[in-house]
Amino acid sequence: MVHTDKIVKDVEFIYEGVFDFKEFLQVIKDFFARHHYDLDEKVYDTKVKGDFKNTTIKWAADKKVDDYNKCFVKLKIDLSDYKEGYADETKVVDGKLKVSFEAEIERDYQEKWKKSPTKKFLRAIYEKYVSEAKQSRVDSDLKKFVESLKNEIKQYLSS
Amino acid sequence: MPKEDAIIRGAKIKYKGTFDFNLLYRKLREWLIREKYSDPCESGEKKYSERIKPSGKQIEVVWSTSKGEEGGYFSLNIDIKFFVIDLTEIEVEKDGKKIKMDKCEVEIEFSSKLIRNANKAWDEDNLMFKLYERYIVGDKTEQFKIELYKDTNKLMDEVKNFFNLYRF
Numbered sequence: 001m002v003h004t005d006k007i008v009k010d011v012e013f014i015y016e017g018v019f020d021f022k023e024f025l026q027v028i029k030d031f032f033a034r035h036h037y038d039l040d041e042k043v044y045d046t047k048v049k050g051d052f053k054n055t056t057i058k059w060a061a062d063k064k065v066d067d068y069n070k071c072f073v074k075l076k077i078d079l080s081d082y083k084e085g086y087a088d089e090t091k092v093v094d095g096k097l098k099v100s101f102e103a104e105i106e107r108d109y110q111e112k113w114k115k116s117p118t119k120k121f122l123r124a125i126y127e128k129y130v131s132e133a134k135q136s137r138v139d140s141d142l143k144k145f146v147e148s149l150k151n152e153i154k155q156y157l158s159s
Numbered sequence: 160m161p162k163e164d165a166i167i168r169g170a171k172i173k174y175k176g177t178f179d180f181n182l183l184y185r186k187l188r189e190w191l192i193r194e195k196y197s198d199p200c201e202s203g204e205k206k207y208s209e210r211i212k213p214s215g216k217q218i219e220v221v222w223s224t225s226k227g228e229e230g231g232y233f234s235l236n237i238d239i240k241f242f243v244i245d246l247t248e249i250e251v252e253k254d255g256k257k258i259k260m261d262k263c264e265v266e267i268e269f270s271s272k273l274i275r276n277a278n279k280a281w282d283e284d285n286l287m288f289k290l291y292e293r294y295i296v297g298d299k300t301e302q303f304k305i306e307l308y309k310d311t312n313k314l315m316d317e318v319k320n321f322f323n324l325y326r327f
Contacts, residue, residue, distance in 0.1 A: 022325050041170060041315075046324055047264075048176035055324075 007139050008073075008103035008146045015097045015157050020090055021079065024097075025057075027156045028075070031149055037061040037073065052095075055079045068131075069138045070109040073146065076100040099153060103146050105138060161234075161279060166271045166304055167311045174322050175264040177251065180243065183265075183321055184220075187239070190317050194310060196224040196237065205238075215263065216246040227277065228303055229296065234277035235307045237314065240268040267318055271311040273304050 032039045043058040057077040064070050082095025108114060113123035127135060192198055199205075199222035206221035220241040225234050246263035275296075281288040292300075319325065 025325055040167070043171045043173065044315075044319065044324060045171070045173035046175070046322065047173075 003107045004104050005107065005139070006102070006104045007142045008101055011101040011146065011150065013099045013101075013150055013153055016095070017157075018085075018087065018092050018094045019097075019157055021093045022091065024153075024156060025077075027152065028059075028149070031152050032061050032073075035063070035145060037063045037071075052081045052083060053079075054081065064109070065105075065138055065141075067110065067112075068108055069135070070106040071138075071142050071145075072104050072106065073142075073149075074102040097157075099150075101146050101150065103142050105142060107135075160283065161277050162275045162283075164273045164275070164300075164304060166273060166307045168270055170269045170311075170315065171266055172269075172315060172318050172322075172324075173264070173266045174324075176322075177249065177260045177262045178322065179259075180218075180246065180261040180263065180265070183318070184241075186321060187314070187317060190314060191224050191237075194226075194313075196226045196235075196310075199224045199239070212245075214245045216243070218243040218246060229299060231278035232276060232280065232296065233299070233303050234274040235271070235303060235310065236274060237269065237271045237307075237311055239314075240266075242266045242268075269311055269315055271307050273300070273307050275300065 029039060039059055039061040041057065042060050043056065045056040047054045055078075057075075057079075059075045059077070061073045061075075062070060076099070078096075078098040078100075079093065080096045080098070082093045084091060084093055086092065107127070108123060113119045113126075188198065188200060204220050205223045206219065208219045210217040218241065222239040222241075223236070224239070225236040227234055243263050243265045246261050248259055249262050250257050251260050252258075275292070276283060276288070281291065
């Protein structure tokens with residue numbers, strides 16, 4: 001069983017209006033790429049209801065920080081009650097956008113310290129007394145990363 | 160025993176609306192054959208079931224397709240599951256013509272894996288196999304993992320293109 005710590009949860013960003021959804025998704029993808037995360041699309045769900053559409057996209061990104069910590073960031077992008085149209089020959093959407101963020105860190109993801117009770121004990125001592133400052137820094141970096149991502153999205157939609 | 164590396168696990172595309180399901184089916188099959196993967200329908204689909212329900216047809220299809228590389232040592236495998244519910248046939252007007260379409264909800268799930276020693280040519284307990292894996296085909300393993308990742312994403316893009324969705 002892998003040891004995972006939830007670092008970020010219940011963080012949301014909401015926006016209502018007209019924007020280029022394709023470019024918006026690309027902005028997020030580029031942000032993850034710049035920070036060396038591997039990004040996968042888990043779900044793409046679209047429902048057509050009359051003239052409106054609802055789309056939910058779930059992305060999961062991960063990055064090995066060092067040989068002990070692996071960061072995971074999960075995004076849920078909900079675009080609801082939207083219509084598609086064109087503005088200056090660019091396809092845009094007019095609807096309600098909600099982006100939900102979650103982030104967690106998997107400790108000892110290679111399971112080097114899980115193989116025996118002695119190693120598990122040593123790992124607990126290591127985490128508590130030797131590397132506490134380092135682990136805090138990794139946690140804090142992940143929180144800052146999610147905050148920066150949220151700001152990047154805010155900036156894009158405000159421009 | 161061949162070794163497997165999971166590349167994509169259960170990535171889903173869901174769509175609820177009106178479209179031509181048979182056309183989607185055909186396009187995906189053609190894409191796979193064009194990209195040199197095995198025809199998923201050649202010997203029959205891995206699973207095909209159709210049930211008539213009060214709200215419409217329910218269809219479940221499982222495809223398993225693959226292509227061999229390096230003389231069959233590597234096998235790039237893609238599994239695709241289609242799950243269709245509430246399928247009803249309707250008539251829509253397009254360009255002045257009436258055409259038959261399917262109104263339904265579909266979920267398509269993609270999983271891909273790279274299989275090493277797929278042709279079981281090697282005894283995996285043998286030292287020669289370990290040397291072969293590490294020093295002869297080591298780089299190729301990464302290369303084919305990337306190729307399979309890209310192929311699976313391109314296949315998913317085909318589906319999104321069909322539904323006019325935003326590509327990943």
